[in-house]
Amino acid sequence: MSEHEYTPKSKVGKWFNDRLPLLTLANHLTDYPTPKNLNYWWTFGGILTFCLITQIVTGLVLAMHYIAHADMAFDSVEHIMRDVNYGWLIRYIHANGASMFFLAVYIHIFRSLFYGSYKSPREIIWIIGIIIYLLMMAAAFMGYVLPWGQMSFWGATVITNLFSAIPLVGEGIVTWLWGGYSVDNPTLTRFFTLHYLIPFLILGLVVLHIWALHVPGNNNPVGIDIKKPSKDTVPFHPYIVIKDGFALLMFMIVFAFFVFYTPNILGHADNYIEADPLVTPAHIVPEWYLLPFYAILRSVPDKLLGVVAMLSAILILAALPWLDTSKTRSAVFRPLYKQFYWILVADVLILGYVGAMPAEGLYLLVARVATAYYFLHFLLILPVLGLKEKTLPIPLSITDPVLGGSSNFSTAKNQTKIE
Amino acid sequence: MKFFFRVLLLFTLIIGFQYNSYAAEKVEYLKTDWSFKGLFGKFDRGALQRGYQVYTEVCSSCHSMKYLSYRNLAEKGGPEFSEEQAKAIAASFEVKDGPNEDGEMFNRPGKLSDKFVMPYENIKAAQAANGGAYPPDMSVLVKARGGGVDYIYSLLQGYEDPPAGITLDDGVYYNKYMYGNKIKMANQLSDGLVTYGDGTNATVQQMSKDVTTFLMWAAEPHLESRHKMGFKAITYLIILTILVYFSMKKIWSRIETEV
Numbered sequence: 121m122s123e124h125e126y127t128p129k130s131k132v133g134k135w136f137n138d139r140l141p142l143l144t145l146a147n148h149l150t151d152y153p154t155p156k157n158l159n160y161w162w163t164f165g166g167i168l169t170f171c172l173i174t175q176i177v178t179g180l181v182l183a184m185h186y187i188a189h190a191d192m193a194f195d196s197v198e199h200i201m202r203d204v205n206y207g208w209l210i211r212y213i214h215a216n217g218a219s220m221f222f223l224a225v226y227i228h229i230f231r232s233l234f235y236g237s238y239k240s241p242r243e244i245i246w247i248i249g250i251i252i253y254l255l256m257m258a259a260a261f262m263g264y265v266l267p268w269g270q271m272s273f274w275g276a277t278v279i280t281n282l283f284s285a286i287p288l289v290g291e292g293i294v295t296w297l298w299g300g301y302s303v304d305n306p307t308l309t310r311f312f313t314l315h316y317l318i319p320f321l322i323l324g325l326v327v328l329h330i331w332a333l334h335v336p337g338n339n340n341p342v343g344i345d346i347k348k349p350s351k352d353t354v355p356f357h358p359y360i361v362i363k364d365g366f367a368l369l370m371f372m373i374v375f376a377f378f379v380f381y382t383p384n385i386l387g388h389a390d391n392y393i394e395a396d397p398l399v400t401p402a403h404i405v406p407e408w409y410l411l412p413f414y415a416i417l418r419s420v421p422d423k424l425l426g427v428v429a430m431l432s433a434i435l436i437l438a439a440l441p442w443l444d445t446s447k448t449r450s451a452v453f454r455p456l457y458k459q460f461y462w463i464l465v466a467d468v469l470i471l472g473y474v475g476a477m478p479a480e481g482l483y484l485l486v487a488r489v490a491t492a493y494y495f496l497h498f499l500l501i502l503p504v505l506g507l508k509e510k511t512l513p514i515p516l517s518i519t520d521p522v523l524g525g526s527s528n529f530s531t532a533k534n535q536t537k538i539e
Numbered sequence: 540m541k542f543f544f545r546v547l548l549l550f551t552l553i554i555g556f557q558y559n560s561y562a563a564e565k566v567e568y569l570k571t572d573w574s575f576k577g578l579f580g581k582f583d584r585g586a587l588q589r590g591y592q593v594y595t596e597v598c599s600s601c602h603s604m605k606y607l608s609y610r611n612l613a614e615k616g617g618p619e620f621s622e623e624q625a626k627a628i629a630a631s632f633e634v635k636d637g638p639n640e641d642g643e644m645f646n647r648p649g650k651l652s653d654k655f656v657m658p659y660e661n662i663k664a665a666q667a668a669n670g671g672a673y674p675p676d677m678s679v680l681v682k683a684r685g686g687g688v689d690y691i692y693s694l695l696q697g698y699e700d701p702p703a704g705i706t707l708d709d710g711v712y713y714n715k716y717m718y719g720n721k722i723k724m725a726n727q728l729s730d731g732l733v734t735y736g737d738g739t740n741a742t743v744q745q746m747s748k749d750v751t752t753f754l755m756w757a758a759e760p761h762l763e764s765r766h767k768m769g770f771k772a773i774t775y776l777i778i779l780t781i782l783v784y785f786s787m788k789k790i791w792s793r794i795e796t797e798v
Contacts (some may be wrong), residue, residue, distance in 0.1 A: 180757045208765065209765070354796075362783065362787045364792075366783045369779055376769065380765055380766065389684055
């Protein structure tokens with residue numbers, strides 16, 4: 121996609137590149153023209169790549185010491201924590217890494233929502249992203265089962281039981297998933313296998329995600345199409361590399377703080393009790409990053425409809441490029457959408473909060489209202505808003521508003537407001 | 540910078556939510572100064588050694604600690620008994636080993652490499668001896684309870700006469716800090732129950748603090764090296780971040796856009 125043809129300087133390089141154009145690829149990646157007005161919300165793509173690699177590397181080491189057997193899994197985790205050299209470090213990085221991964225992915229997704237990055241011509245990037253997100257949830261859920269603590273066991277029981285809501289074949293499917301008549305050793309070994317597999321699927325999809333991104337190029341805070349390369353763009357290296365690096369380091373400081381000083385705060389205490397099929401914990405709660413969907417699941421009184429609602433809440437995102445009818449990408453130029461955007465953010469946070477609470481009384485009521493609003497946002501507000509909203513005038517290029525050369529002053533002012 | 544604070548604030552809120560949710564039935568736990576909290580937190584060596592004494596003399600008759608070995612007692616960052624002391628401690632226990640060449644199991648004195656000897660053969664035996672309640676293994680107990688060290692510390696001192704209107708079955712006791720207030724473990728501590736070698740006065744409060752410190756170490760034996768490494772890692776990251784920040788400013792100064 122580079123505008124110019126690349127030829128390696130050395131003879132050997134040319135010989136190699138003619139047969140496998142890796143050097144052309146490397147050249148494309150370094151020269152890749154990137155909008156120069158990307159703000160720090162755009163650094164989370166790089167941060168997510170770091171998270172994925174961290175999880176894969178620490179996971180590999182953990183897998184060398186972990187034993188996927190119902191009688192030994194809990195012991196082997198304690199063995200890692202006590203007797204494996206720096207095992208505690210590797211495990212705490214892996215466990216907290218999952219949370220950091222989700223923190224980053226939520227910021228990444230909400231950045232897309234704000235700047236309309238999912239809109240034409242970037243629908244495929246967005247849909248691949250949603251598939252990655254789904255796989256992440258599957259991987260995280262199965263990973264949480266592996267230590268075989270109380271929350272592992274009962275979380276697995278609750279989530280796999282959701283499939284029993286499917287009419288007629290539900291019970292059969294659950295037995296098939298478990299490999300028996302309850303969550304037990306066969307369930308653990310298959311979860312371990314899948315937990316090992318999924319990250320590599322994600323890695324492959326990340327390559328496609330970036331490939332698809334490099335066809336139209338990055339969206340940007342102004343949300344306009346730009347000419348590439350032009351005075352609106354900078355080469356990826358060194359400009360974006362150093363900026364992503366800086367943001368990544370900031371992220372790593374937060375990450376390190378969790379790993380070294382509060383490594384267990386994001387987990388549940390019950391997971392340090394070995395799984396016991398005869399004792400049910402007082403409250404079964406998933407990890408924080410799944411709570412909004414857990415709230416949606418529980419807010420529907422019917423089991424099957426609850427499962428449908430929970431799945432739709434995620435899958436509806438894949439239809440977003442067509443649900444949002446507005447031609448304007450960036451919320452900067454959509455005064456009404458901007459307000460609804462922040463309401464949606466609050467709505468999801470509220471869902472997360474009530475997801476951690478017992479499903480009764482006021483909590484249940486709030487969960488129901490918030491669930492209804494969540495779907496209302498995507499199914500009604502977005503389609504109607506796109507047709508009715510009066511958007512602000514959009515600058516013709518990035519350089520214009522930044523230099524204050526735009527005839528529209530309010531545009532330039534808004535531009536500075538988003539960093 | 541504002542950006543990062545916003546993100547941090549958001550995350551803190553999320554954690555706050557979750558943290559609150561776990562402590563739904565909140566009781567104010569007794570507070571004490573834990574030497575192992577904070578950026579440079581370390582264990583109080585004396586407390587660990589005294590705590591081990593309380594564990595062996597009081598708790599270990601019912602509670603196992605199956606993930607600990609006698610060698611751990613001499614390791615850095617723990618109670619740091621001398622190797623001779625640890626060997627002597629191990630040798631004071633009888634360990635079942637075997638089978639030997641004749642196919643017989645036999646008893647021998649413990650070695651450093653042995654795991655802590657369990658008070659009962661199995662969970663069923665433990666339940667049978669304790670009115671049906673299994674005294675939980677204490678290796679990771681501190682991490683397995685919502686309130687952590689504060690909870691254990693309070694529980695040990697939380698025995699009271701039940702308030703009027705609450706009747707307790709045989710073998711059930713009233714504890715202010717226990718979930719549901721009913722506990723199957725009787726009050727085990729009383730002033731002067733153990734005689735500390737270092738002359739510390741063995742009050743209930745002192746023993747609770749010592750044994751809880753010991754349990755914290757048992758659950759997190761690498762806590763000290765974790766804190767030490769954490770300080771180094773974060774200092775390194777901060778310095779590197781500052782350097783990268785200025786490099787970034789320099790590189791971006793070639794074009795007019797701000798970063």
